Amino acid sequence: MEVRRVILLMMVGGGGAGAGAGSPQQWRKRVREPCKKLVLYFHDIIYNGHNGKNATSAIVGAPAWGNRTILAGQNHFGDVVVFDDPITLDNNLHSPPVGRAQGFYIYNKKDIFTSSLVFSFVFNCTHHRGTITFAGADPLMNKTRDISVIGGTGDFFMTRGVATLSTDAFEGQVYFRLRVDINLYECW
Ligand SMILES: *[C@@H]1O[C@H](CO)[C@@H](O)[C@H](O)[C@H]1NC(C)=O
Ligand SMILES: *[C@@H]1O[C@H](CO)[C@@H](O)[C@H](O)[C@H]1NC(C)=O
Ligand SMILES: *[C@@H]1O[C@H](CO)[C@@H](O)[C@H](O)[C@H]1NC(C)=O
Numbered sequence: 001m002e003v004r005r006v007i008l009l010m011m012v013g014g015g016g017a018g019a020g021a022g023s024p025q026q027w028r029k030r031v032r033e034p035c036k037k038l039v040l041y042f043h044d045i046i047y048n049g050h051n052g053k054n055a056t057s058a059i060v061g062a063p064a065w066g067n068r069t070i071l072a073g074q075n076h077f078g079d080v081v082v083f084d085d086p087i088t089l090d091n092n093l094h095s096p097p098v099g100r101a102q103g104f105y106i107y108n109k110k111d112i113f114t115s116s117l118v119f120s121f122v123f124n125c126t127h128h129r130g131t132i133t134f135a136g137a138d139p140l141m142n143k144t145r146d147i148s149v150i151g152g153t154g155d156f157f158m159t160r161g162v163a164t165l166s167t168d169a170f171e172g173q174v175y176f177r178l179r180v181d182i183n184l185y186e187c188w
């Protein structure tokens with residue numbers, strides 16, 4: 001019975017379990033170390049009525065007291081923004097993109113800037129192939145925010161982990177750049 005449990009845990013551990021047998025306790029300790037780390041940036045240019053050409057995101061839903069051109073009052077509560085943002089390896093908007101960050105965010109607190117994020121990194125480059133999907137709460141006033149890596153495909157098949165977001169730049173209500181420190185704890 002005990003032996004079967006150990007084997008099952010090792011199978012669930014996948015690539016992280018590596019060579020050599022271990023007790024369930026040892027296995028748990030090992031997975032605390034990330035099996036892969038990545039640092040990437042993505043750039044969000046919100047449509048504001050005048051930047052149709054280079055905007056990468058748009059307000060698609062607004063509360064009754066707002067509209068879809070300008071983010072609403074009360075910390076943008078109720079706004080829903082869809083984005084298709086370039087991802088870069090450094091913090092320069094004009095660096096060659098390695099893929100697109102595609103998804104949406106919803107501002108969901110009246111008394112402080114906070115959003116919920118759901119998006120995927122869709123890679124299109126020679127370094128990485130596949131996708132990583134993220135979801136989580138993003139209290140924007142925190143210097144760093146942890147969100148979940150809930151899955152992946154291709155090079156990131158079945159991955160899971162945690163990504164730490166930090167706002168690397170914020171220019172008015174038109175442009176922001178997020179740094180994403182990705183720590184994957186399940187790699188196949
Ligand atoms: C978007 O385009 C406008 C007009 O060309 C420009 O003024 C603005 O700086 C651009 N925004 C970014 C973030 O590059
Ligand atoms: C959207 O709301 C802003 C702020 O209330 C206002 O200045 C702007 O004229 C509105 N735009 C449209 C298209 O209704
Ligand atoms: C992927 O990158 C290539 C080369 O830069 C480009 O031609 C192609 O349109 C890109 N595909 C997608 C889906 O973005």
Ligand SMILES: *[C@@H]1O[C@H](CO)[C@@H](O)[C@H](O)[C@H]1NC(C)=O
Pocket residue numbers: 137139142144145146
């Ligand atoms: C944001 O910061 C507050 C106060 O420092 C902390 O309690 C909270 O856990 C943080 N939230 C996240 C998601 O990091």
